[in-house]
Amino acid sequence: MTVTASQWLDRIRALPLESHVKIMNVCGGHERSITMAGLRSALPGNIELIPGPGCPVCICPEEDVYEAIQLALNENIILVAFGDMLRVPVNVRKSDTRTLAEAKARGADIRPIASPVEAVKIAKEHPEIPVVFFAAGFETTTAPVAAMLVEGVPANLFLLLSGRLTWPAVAMLLESGEAGFNALIAPGHVATVMGPEEWQFVVDAHNMPAAVAGFEPESLLAAMYSVLRQLTDGRYFLDNCYPALVREGGNRSARRQLEEAFVVEDANWRGVGSIANSGYIIADKYKAHDARRKYPNYASEARKRAGEMPPGCDCAGVVLGKIYPNECRLYGKACVPRNPIGPCMVSDEGACRIWWANGLRETAKPKI
Amino acid sequence: MCLGIPMQICEINGFVASCEAKGVFRDVSLFMMQDENLKVDDFVVVHVGYAIQKITSQEAQTAWELYDQMIAAD
Ligand code: SF4
Numbered sequence: 350m351t352v353t354a355s356q357w358l359d360r361i362r363a364l365p366l367e368s369h370v371k372i373m374n375v376c377g378g379h380e381r382s383i384t385m386a387g388l389r390s391a392l393p394g395n396i397e398l399i400p401g402p403g404c405p406v407c408i409c410p411e412e413d414v415y416e417a418i419q420l421a422l423n424e425n426i427i428l429v430a431f432g433d434m435l436r437v438p439v440n441v442r443k444s445d446t447r448t449l450a451e452a453k454a455r456g457a458d459i460r461p462i463a464s465p466v467e468a469v470k471i472a473k474e475h476p477e478i479p480v481v482f483f484a485a486g487f488e489t490t491t492a493p494v495a496a497m498l499v500e501g502v503p504a505n506l507f508l509l510l511s512g513r514l515t516w517p518a519v520a521m522l523l524e525s526g527e528a529g530f531n532a533l534i535a536p537g538h539v540a541t542v543m544g545p546e547e548w549q550f551v552v553d554a555h556n557m558p559a560a561v562a563g564f565e566p567e568s569l570l571a572a573m574y575s576v577l578r579q580l581t582d583g584r585y586f587l588d589n590c591y592p593a594l595v596r597e598g599g600n601r602s603a604r605r606q607l608e609e610a611f612v613v614e615d616a617n618w619r620g621v622g623s624i625a626n627s628g629y630i631i632a633d634k635y636k637a638h639d640a641r642r643k644y645p646n647y648a649s650e651a652r653k654r655a656g657e658m659p660p661g662c663d664c665a666g667v668v669l670g671k672i673y674p675n676e677c678r679l680y681g682k683a684c685v686p687r688n689p690i691g692p693c694m695v696s697d698e699g700a701c702r703i704w705w706a707n708g709l710r711e712t713a714k715p716k717i
Numbered sequence: 718m719c720l721g722i723p724m725q726i727c728e729i730n731g732f733v734a735s736c737e738a739k740g741v742f743r744d745v746s747l748f749m750m751q752d753e754n755l756k757v758d759d760f761v762v763v764h765v766g767y768a769i770q771k772i773t774s775q776e777a778q779t780a781w782e783l784y785d786q787m788i789a790a791d
Contacts, residue, residue, distance in 0.1 A: 594770045
């Protein structure tokens with residue numbers, strides 16, 4: 350028997366929840382579904398839903414975007430990147446080139462792609478020109494990039510990799526002692542690839558309920574019910590509320606390919622700083638395709654300033670779930686999707702953009 | 718960027734499958750699906766051009782209903 354969204358809501362309302370509960374999600378797709386379906390206003394007032402570090406575009410280090418822009422402007426290459434990355438601004442003067450889109454307008458050969466397969470195709474069509482694939486993303490996106498390398502790519506394809514793992518950001522928040530949430534909804538498609546086990550630490554090391562959710566309101570509400578019920582029962586475990594896709598061990602061939610192509614290292618997150626074991630770098634076996642080795646002069650240590658969001662932009666607070674998008678002073682004023690100041694207003698996965706696109710116009714903290 | 722879309726396999730050629738969703742056809746890489754035994758007519762969830770997992774037709778249907786709403790909201 351399938352349980353409908355309104356039945357889940359009834360079950361949630363019937364729970365003997367005494368205190369205020371904050372549930373964090375770490376996936377832009379979850380935040381979109383929650384906001385679109387209006388789940389915040391449908392839930393009882395003592396349940397808060399917090400968007401956390403769920404936007405790979407938002408946390409892609411500023412220095413990596415800068416590196417991509419400079420490479421595209423100064424080398425005779427074709428630069429390809431997922432479309433969202435083209436509008437992410439770096440912190441330079443207005444008269445300088447602030448985005449890949451601006452670099453493209455200034456004559457650089459920059460092409461948005463929707464799949465690693467397109468990067469391979471473009472490289473094959475232009476064997477005489479180096480093609481640099483600027484690849485930012487979480488595990489769900491980085492795994493296909495690994496698959497692309499393992500399957501074999503043309504000699505003129507180079508990877509500027511900014512892949513990140515999601516769970517270390519949650520671990521960092523929990524270890525900080527100021528996590529600001531009592532339960533976690535784990536990302537469905539990340540768990541599809543990596544396996545749900547990655548999230549077991551939330552329960553084991555931090556004594557906090559966790560549930561993996563899909564993207565339908567029913568699956569999200571089932572996960573919310575699960576973590577709330579765990580809280581009221583006082584028995585915590587990792588629940589899989591997305592069994593349609595999320596299986597024990599995840600997608601094993603994808604994980605093997607990730608392991609073969611990349612190595613996990615500490616990595617910088619924009620606005621956040623370095624997070625232990627949170628980034629992918631290219632394994633030695635594939636070093637011939639590493640754009641950073643081919644063009645070493647564009648990575649600038651000097652640009653690695655942790656906490657670097659555009660001036661006035663509170664994306665760092667939004668990404669870490671410390672503030673809601675509309676608590677930023679610029680939300681809906683200087684910063685709107687047509688003229689984004691920070692990356693959270695650029696990407697479809699950014700909480701600011703999701704809230705704005707779904708008509709959340711008031712700038713005060715919403716009553717939730 | 719982490720959202721996969723369900724598609725149905727129409728033809729398999731090595732690691733490339735021609736897949737269909739709502740009348741739109743796309744070439745999808747099956748390179749990440751080497752542990753699955755996939756056949757024509759099966760449903761897979763596709764993310765950035767790669768199949769990431771196999772699903773049932775029922776699950777594909779439910780997911781599509783959600784994406785229809787998302788697309789309508791954009
Ligand atoms: S509203 Fe704009 S400036 Fe404010 S946090 Fe969001 S992206 Fe940054």
